[in-house]
Amino acid sequence: MKRNISLVKGTHDIHGAEMEKFEFIIEKFYSICRNFNFKSIQTPILEQQDLFSRTVGEQTDIVSKEMYSFLDKGEAYICLRPEATSSLARFAASNYQSGLLKLITHGPMFRRERPQKGRYRQFHQINIESIGEKSPYVDFELILIAKLLFDDLGIKENKHRLLINSLGSKEDQIKYAYELKKYLTEFKIQLSEISQSRLDKNPLRILDSKDPKDSEILVNAPKISEHLSEESKNYFNQVKKLLNDNKIKFFEDPKLVRGLDYYSHTAFEFQTNEDKRQNAILAGGRYDNLISMISSRDIPGVGWAAGIERLMDLISLKDEKSESDKKILFAVQDESYLNNNRILKQIYSLRYNHEVRVSKNIKKLFSYADKNNFSFILLIGEEEFKNKKIILKDLKNKNQKSFEISKFELKNEIR
RNA sequence: GCGGGUGUAGCUCAGUUGGUUAGAGCGCCGGUUUGUGGUACCGGAGGUCGGGGGUUCAAGUCCCCUUACUCGCCCCA
Numbered sequence: 371m372k373r374n375i376s377l378v379k380g381t382h383d384i385h386g387a388e389m390e391k392f393e394f395i396i397e398k399f400y401s402i403c404r405n406f407n408f409k410s411i412q413t414p415i416l417e418q419q420d421l422f423s424r425t426v427g428e429q430t431d432i433v434s435k436e437m438y439s440f441l442d443k444g445e446a447y448i449c450l451r452p453e454a455t456s457s458l459a460r461f462a463a464s465n466y467q468s469g470l471l472k473l474i475t476h477g478p479m480f481r482r483e484r485p486q487k488g489r490y491r492q493f494h495q496i497n498i499e500s501i502g503e504k505s506p507y508v509d510f511e512l513i514l515i516a517k518l519l520f521d522d523l524g525i526k527e528n529k530h531r532l533l534i535n536s537l538g539s540k541e542d543q544i545k546y547a548y549e550l551k552k553y554l555t556e557f558k559i560q561l562s563e564i565s566q567s568r569l570d571k572n573p574l575r576i577l578d579s580k581d582p583k584d585s586e587i588l589v590n591a592p593k594i595s596e597h598l599s600e601e602s603k604n605y606f607n608q609v610k611k612l613l614n615d616n617k618i619k620f621f622e623d624p625k626l627v628r629g630l631d632y633y634s635h636t637a638f639e640f641q642t643n644e645d646k647r648q649n650a651i652l653a654g655g656r657y658d659n660l661i662s663m664i665s666s667r668d669i670p671g672v673g674w675a676a677g678i679e680r681l682m683d684l685i686s687l688k689d690e691k692s693e694s695d696k697k698i699l700f701a702v703q704d705e706s707y708l709n710n711n712r713i714l715k716q717i718y719s720l721r722y723n724h725e726v727r728v729s730k731n732i733k734k735l736f737s738y739a740d741k742n743n744f745s746f747i748l749l750i751g752e753e754e755f756k757n758k759k760i761i762l763k764d765l766k767n768k769n770q771k772s773f774e775i776s777k778f779e780l781k782n783e784i785r
Numbered sequence: 786g787c788g789g790g791u792g793u794a795g796c797u798c799a800g801u802u803g804g805u806u807a808g809a810g811c812g813c814c815g816g817u818u819u820g821u822g823g824u825a826c827c828g829g830a831g832g833u834c835g836g837g838g839g840u841u842c843a844a845g846u847c848c849c850c851u852u853a854c855u856c857g858c859c860c861c862a
Binding site for chain 2: 376377379430431432435436453479481483484485486487488489493494495564578580581630639648650651652653674675676677678679680681703731732733735736737738739740741747749751752753761763765768770
């Protein structure tokens with residue numbers, strides 16, 4: 371016996387009912403975004419490794435240990451993208467002209483983590499980015515779209531919540547990091563091991579720690595909101611005002627720092643309370659310095675990404691039996707009856723949803739039609755073939771009629 | 786990288802304190818007198834019990850190793 375080829379760890383096939391959910395999410399996403407004049411784009415899955423080292427950050431887990439990268443024929447370090455924003459920034463760096471570049475995309479992302487529920491090595495995201503202008507309205511618009519998507523997907527208010535924070539400008543962050551480091555250094559020995567190592571490299575990330583010891587210490591830590599410049603504060607207030615004006619509920623979380631290095635100002639995250647572990651389902655923020663990290667241009671932007679698999683876990687599709695109300699099974703008792711068949715040709719040209727099936731056993735043809743939810747069966751058995759006839763049976767109301775093949779017009783019978 | 790759980794038929798799983806030829810449901814194939822449907826009944830195919838080693842008269846069952854999957858930690862969407 372041959373050994374089955376198994377899936378690569380952390381990857382999965384999507385089909386059947388799951389695939390319907392997958393497509394449902396993408397369709398809703400694209401349809402909402404088109405109403406806000408976003409344009410879709412597809413970028414390569416393969417990118418230069420350097421793109422992510424420079425944007426996501428060398429110190430992050432994503433780059434330091436989760437990237438699928440390899441030396442391509444001894445020429446260049448290539449990787450499978452772990453996220454899409456950097457790719458879209460790369461695109462914008464060379465294609466942005468003026469105004470707002472509004473982009474949406476979706477596709478597979480790759481991170482070599484230990485797989486578990488809601489977490490895969492190849493997973494899928496939908497992404498949206500508004501690049502070119504720094505304005506509270508642009509930030510708000512993206513959060514609004516996220517909200518509309520949740521509504522359209524039927525994810526109820528009580529199943530998710532929106533957290534927001536402002537990380538301030540680059541200057542604010544430098545000043546705040548200094549203050550935070552000063553405070554945390556006093557407690558250095560009490561901090562978790564990881565947090566201790568972050569103290570020098572990226573103290574802001576410590577705010578994200580879930581270690582109870584760290585949380586205790588962080589209670590009295592300086593807050594970024596207290597270290598924002600007037601300008602940054604005003605900016606954030608305007609975003610919040612727009613959210614309030616539009617009745618979008620949110621919680622301000624001063625400890626929300628995104629795990630990637632390129633964020634500044636507005637940061638947000640939609641969390642679910644259905645799953646305590648993988649609770650982040652949609653996250654993003656403003657990244658005014660991102661494009662300057664990978665090019666000589668300085669263009670502000672904002673965007674978010676959502677995990678399709680995580681969204682799939684939160685939605686349930688009703689059985690949409692209306693899938694096709696006129697699916698036809700074209701059934702014959704002998705393969706040769708299919709040759710030069712004028713009714714099959716009608717099916718092709720009229721684009722009927724159909725399937726062709728051959729079996730000597732008529733009972734099996736009917737039971738196949740039944741099990742697979744066909745609404746009509748077109749049957750040519752031995753007898754019909756001899757007499758140049760065809761049977762049409764409506765499987766819902768069980769009406770059956772016989773026709774001369776030469777005169778049969780499908781469009782008159784099934785509309 | 787570190788823990789816990791599980792690997793028995795195509796799928797979902799039983800398999801009792803170790804004890805003859807390893808079971809069920811679903812699915813598949815065939816049949817229940819002639820060519821008509823989710824039902825019922827009958828029959829059939831299909832398994833190196835994840836792999837390796839050990840204990841024993843005897844291992845799917847106990848022990849060790851290994852591997853895969855899975856759920857958590859970390860981190861993230």
